[in-house]
Amino acid sequence: MNSRKPSPIPADPTIPQGGPVIRTGRPTDAAALPATERSAAQRFASIPALAWLATGDVMPAEAHLPCIAAGTCWVAEDTDGAIAGFLSAGIRHDCLHILEFSVRQDMQGQGMGRALLHAAMLRVQQTHMPGGLTLTTFHDVAWNARFYRAMGFEELTSPAPWLAELLAQEEAHGLPPGSRCAMRWRAAEKG
Numbered sequence: 118m119n120s121r122k123p124s125p126i127p128a129d130p131t132i133p134q135g136g137p138v139i140r141t142g143r144p145t146d147a148a149a150l151p152a153t154e155r156s157a158a159q160r161f162a163s164i165p166a167l168a169w170l171a172t173g174d175v176m177p178a179e180a181h182l183p184c185i186a187a188g189t190c191w192v193a194e195d196t197d198g199a200i201a202g203f204l205s206a207g208i209r210h211d212c213l214h215i216l217e218f219s220v221r222q223d224m225q226g227q228g229m230g231r232a233l234l235h236a237a238m239l240r241v242q243q244t245h246m247p248g249g250l251t252l253t254t255f256h257d258v259a260w261n262a263r264f265y266r267a268m269g270f271e272e273l274t275s276p277a278p279w280l281a282e283l284l285a286q287e288e289a290h291g292l293p294p295g296s297r298c299a300m301r302w303r304a305a306e307k308g
Contacts, residue, residue, distance in 0.1 A: 139235075159222045189205070
């Protein structure tokens with residue numbers, strides 16, 4: 118278990134004034150989320166060992182509905198009001214766990230991912246979840262673990278059994294052995 122102190126929610130000066138629009142997901146949004154994930158996955162086409170992810174399975178629309186109902190799905194809208202990104206999470210044990218986090222390929226690098234992650238961090242802080250915000254991600258993909266570290270996440274060297282099982286399931290579904298890690302962000306305590 119890592120003993121690093123919890124992190125404050127990072128301010129994000131890269132998010133332009135007045136945007137992006139982040140809101141909780143609605144049931145009518147679910148149908149658009151798989152296409153958003155598929156678009157985001159195109160970035161993997163540039164990594165030979167992971168190129169298959171660009172055409173691999175995505176989280177089906179109906180799998181987002183429980184997150185939407187729980188208020189743990191956030192969407193980013195582009196200037197036309199279309200969905201440009203989303204973060205779907207579920208409550209697992211004492212934490213909020215990110216199930217899928219995607220930004221449409223044409224909208225990447227514009228602060229939408231940071232804004233979506235910020236919304237999930239605020240939920241963790243507001244609901245006082247002691248386990249924080251967790252996810253699984255690639256160690257060596259530039260927009261994965263490095264991005265999360267910059268946002269205050271720590272890699273879990275000894276993840277909880279359910280996270281370790283999730284990593285094992287990801288390998289069983291074809292992800293390269295040892296390529297993934299579990300990470301966690303915890304809100305700083307006030308006082």
